[in-house]
Structures are given as C-alpha cells and as structure tokens.
Amino acid sequence: MKADRLKHLGIINSPSLSKVAEELCCDTQAKACMYRECLSCKNKSLTQTTSTGIAGTEATWWYQWLTKKEDYEKEKDGKRQKITVTKTVKQRCEGSPEHLLEDFEREMKAKVCKHLFNIHHQYTQLQFLHRSLKEEEAILHIDYAENWQCKYAKEVQQVHFGASHRQTTLHNAVVYTTDCTLTFCALSPSMKHDPPAIWAQLEPVLQFLKENHPRIQKLFFISDGPTMQYRGKKNFYLLSTIPFQMGFTAVNWSFLEAGHGKGPADGVGATMKRTADSQVARGTDIPTAKALYDTLLPLTKVKLLYVEEDQINRVSTLLPKELTTIKGTLSIHQVVCTTPGIIHYRVLSCFCSREVICPCFLPSSTNIAPQVQPGRDVRTSEPTAQEDVSHATSSSGCEGTLCPVDDITEDLVGKWCVITYDDDPYPGIIEDIEEGALEVNVMHNIGRNRFYWPRLEDKIWYTVDKVVTLIPPPEDVTQRHVQINPRVFTAVWEKINL
Numbered sequence: 001m002k003a004d005r006l007k008h009l010g011i012i013n014s015p016s017l018s019k020v021a022e023e024l025c026c027d028t029q030a031k032a033c034m035y036r037e038c039l040s041c042k043n044k045s046l047t048q049t050t051s052t053g054i055a056g057t058e059a060t061w062w063y064q065w066l067t068k069k070e071d072y073e074k075e076k077d078g079k080r081q082k083i084t085v086t087k088t089v090k091q092r093c094e095g096s097p098e099h100l101l102e103d104f105e106r107e108m109k110a111k112v113c114k115h116l117f118n119i120h121h122q123y124t125q126l127q128f129l130h131r132s133l134k135e136e137e138a139i140l141h142i143d144y145a146e147n148w149q150c151k152y153a154k155e156v157q158q159v160h161f162g163a164s165h166r167q168t169t170l171h172n173a174v175v176y177t178t179d180c181t182l183t184f185c186a187l188s189p190s191m192k193h194d195p196p197a198i199w200a201q202l203e204p205v206l207q208f209l210k211e212n213h214p215r216i217q218k219l220f221f222i223s224d225g226p227t228m229q230y231r232g233k234k235n236f237y238l239l240s241t242i243p244f245q246m247g248f249t250a251v252n253w254s255f256l257e258a259g260h261g262k263g264p265a266d267g268v269g270a271t272m273k274r275t276a277d278s279q280v281a282r283g284t285d286i287p288t289a290k291a292l293y294d295t296l297l298p299l300t301k302v303k304l305l306y307v308e309e310d311q312i313n314r315v316s317t318l319l320p321k322e323l324t325t326i327k328g329t330l331s332i333h334q335v336v337c338t339t340p341g342i343i344h345y346r347v348l349s350c351f352c353s354r355e356v357i358c359p360c361f362l363p364s365s366t367n368i369a370p371q372v373q374p375g376r377d378v379r380t381s382e383p384t385a386q387e388d389v390s391h392a393t394s395s396s397g398c399e400g401t402l403c404p405v406d407d408i409t410e411d412l413v414g415k416w417c418v419i420t421y422d423d424d425p426y427p428g429i430i431e432d433i434e435e436g437a438l439e440v441n442v443m444h445n446i447g448r449n450r451f452y453w454p455r456l457e458d459k460i461w462y463t464v465d466k467v468v469t470l471i472p473p474p475e476d477v478t479q480r481h482v483q484i485n486p487r488v489f490t491a492v493w494e495k496i497n498l
C-alpha cells in the first residue's frame, strides 16, 4: 500500500515489490543481494534512484495495515456480553513523502527482500525436487485445515453449543511418489496441533507407505504455512526418530515461506469440509469427529484416518525432557536427518545432492537430544504443562525484576508473560510464536493488579515490543482472581508509564 502511494506520487516507477527489489539489488536471484549482505548493493537507496527530488514536497498520506482490538457488546441468552475481537485494519497515516519513502525502504530492506527471495527460492527448489524425484523417495506435503465444527442437521434452538460445540481437527497430507499421488486426511477430536499430534497423524500415513510402497526409503516433508509447531525442537526430535524406527533411512523437511498461497494439502481439507456440509444439509447429524469419519469414509477416495487423543498422548511420552534449543529456529527452512537424533539444518532448502548433505547455504548440525544416545531407544518422560510454566523465569537469563523477551524461540510457548494494551498490563500465556510476534491468551483486569479469565478466550498476536516481561504464573487472590507478583507488577507499571 505504501508502494501504491509512492507510485501515485511519482516517486517510484512501479508499485510491484519485486520491481522495487530490482532497484535495490544488483540481482534479485542472488541471496547475498536480497539478504542485504552484498557489498555492492547493500547501501543502495531508493532516494538515489528516484528521478524527481522530493524534498520540500507537501505532506501526503498512505495506508498501513494495523492490528487493532475492538470491544463490542452482544446479546446472548438474554444477557449482554462483552466481546473482544481483533481486526487487521487499513489505517490512514500522514507525513511527508520523504518520511513515507524512508519507511518503505526500511521495510523493504529489513524484511521484504528476504521474504521475496525465500518464497521464490523455496518454490524453485520444490519444483526441482518434484522433477528429480527418485524411486525410493516420497514427497509428503502436509498442512492443517481449519477445524470443522460438528453439526446437527436440525440444530435445536434450546441446545446451545456455543464454545462447547465440538470440533474436528483435520490434518492433511498429499504424498507424491514417482508413480502415484496419494491423499490422506487425518481426523481427530483432539484440538492439539502440537508435534505429538502431528506425528500421531503422520504415523498411519508412514505405515501405509511401508506396507503398500515398500521401496520408499527417503521422506521429503514439505510443510505449508508459518505454523511454529512444525519448526521447533519437538518436531525436530520426532522427525529424527519415529521414521527411523519405522525403517525409513532419511528424513528431509522443508518449510515454505509464509504467505506463499494455498498448497495442495489445503485443497484436501476444503473438499472434506464441503462434503461434510452437504451431508448435514441432507439431514445427516455429524455431532462428533468419529461421526464425521464414518460419514466421509464411504464418500471419498481420500484415505481417511481417525486419530484418538490416546494416540497423541502416547507420542507425547516419547519426548525426552531435555531437547536442544536451536537459535534462530524461525529462519530455518530445511532440516535433514540421516542418523537418528542428529539433525542438519539451514536457512534455505537445497536438493542438489541427496546422498550426502550438500554444503549449500552452510548447514549446521546438532544432536537434538543430547541426553539420549543417538540411534538408541528414548527415555520416556512426559513434561507437564505445569512444569513448563514453572521454568518461566529461570531459563531466560533475566536480571532484575523484569525479564524481557530478547530471542523468540519455541521455548516461550506455554510461558506466562505480561503484555501491554492501551498502556495497561495484562498477564497471559504465550501459545504460539512467529517472527517478531507472539500469540498470547490474556486475562482481563478488574481493578489494579487483579485479573481473571474472560468467558470468551482473548487470544491475539502481539508484536514482541508489546511483551513487557516473562513472569512466573500469577498468584491466586480469590478463587477467580489472581495477581501478578506485586514487585513485578510495580516494575511493569513503571516501565509502561515512563
């Protein structure tokens, strides 16, 4: 949008971001240029390339996307309820054209160029893999579809499902081998989307390959979307153990850059949901995940799998307590494993050599579970959510009363933090992470340093600068209300209001 405005003002020649990248780089196909590491173009600036001088021009305006939280009241069961929703809104900003151009250039250099390069690179590599696929290799393109809300054909007025309305999780996989394409859809009543859930859903897919396509030895996973769950140490551990126990000899996992569009796995989920909806329209009740499975089974060629909560819990027990945290997890785009427990990882995917890991993009390697001997059976221990939370402040090397987040790693998921919103502090639990942002499920306040869980979950993404500190779990004051440790609260208050 900034680009559109700059084009309109005649400051840049094209609003296309790739075209702008061309002006900033010697070569948009070169990683060094697009990662802003190339010495010849690193300092290139848009202001040099714009033909007309813009200094002294009148103030202008442009649109910018912003995430906003809005409260509104809703009538439900005869009661008025406050509901908080987040919206991404287009906001009008004003400033000088110079300011707009500077802002735009900063964004291009800090993020956009790299992102454009990653999208293109990952896509090109994936095409190469498809074209050069060998007999013993299979590509598994996987993704979660949005949950499907279970439904009755005639929803009885008195029966209010509301939030308790059961949902079904759908995890899809499209598998490509040299001679066929197979589609799988795993249905589960469990709402979990964590690595144990992913692997409970993948195991039957791998089992199917073992039984029906025994020549497949090497697995190439491609995961869509920015989901952190695929890109963390728990998934790295499971991918470097489970397939090997099943007899596969190599695992390779590539992450597509966020926002590159819908993948093939997404199509599978959409078809399943459409089929289910049309059955409900014809009078079939589908109140549970199992009912959804039974309904779809005779109607589809997609291989349906039903995954119980128990199967997910069993996979959770495989995770050792100590796993190696990898710095910069969010910039990893490929993980390769040929020895159980040892992973190689790098910023971009490369498939030029599959016999040995190629030196392209300088791969690093690590023993993902140092306590467990590579190749051996694993210790079983199940870290509970409680334990995870209690480590909240001990592991992040914080000094003093506040413990700000300085590196976004998977370790943060499950921890308590305080975010600010409109200059007020709110405690909450971090549920997911992304580059520069955290998804936090926050409590609401009722007076100074008194908080409670709202009836409707208030979970949104916050940029990292909104996270003031990590905290230990709040203390109970009454049965429903909690407080942040008073010393910490005072420090938070001072920090926000300074």
Ligand SMILES: [Zn+2]
Pocket: 025, 026, 027, 032, 033, 038, 039, 040, 041, 042
């Ligand atoms: Zn360059």
Ligand SMILES: [Zn+2]
Pocket: 350, 351, 352, 353, 358, 359, 360
């Ligand atoms: Zn290579």
